[in-house]
Amino acid sequence: MEIRLRKWVYPLFMRASRLFENGRPKEAFRLFKGGAEAGDSGCMLNLGVLYGDGANGSPNREREMFWYKKALAYGEMSAFSNLAIAYKEQRLYRKSEAWFKKAIAAGDEDANLELAKLLLSRGASLRSVSAFLMAAAASQNVAIATMEEAQSLLDENQT
Incomplete structure (x- = not known):
């Protein structure tokens, strides 16, 4: 199941990343959310970034922090710094x-x-x-x- 999940999520992650890089954050948000809900830590981390940036409306710090912490729980070590930066932005x-x-x-x-x-x-x-x-x-x-x-x-x- 895990290998199948990775095969399914990786193209989704890459497509979402390209959309984000090409200035289409709302479309990227939808794909990252699907990957995050499927258990991909990279999608979780990027979903947190998009919540913090307000890509799906206005910034939502609570959802941003939720997804960073969930990404961390799934082994995404870069979430430590994302959390640190988010706390810094909140003073x-x-x-x-x-x-x-x-x-x-x-x-x-x-x-x-x-x-x-x-x-x-x-x-x-x-x-x-x-x-x-x-x-x-x-x-x-x-x-x-x-x-x-x-x-x-x-x-x-x-x-």
């Missing part, structure tokens, strides 16, 4: 910090930079977040832009 900074730390513990090395920026925006010193910045700057598993931004923030500390 729930302590919850955001906690979820970024969970993301880091789960192996999301990009979360180091995001946590450092969150803490800096809340008044932390550059020195107190330098370990997070060094981890992001030295990682081989993050985007080049993440490495460069982390390094730039570290360089600010040395001038």
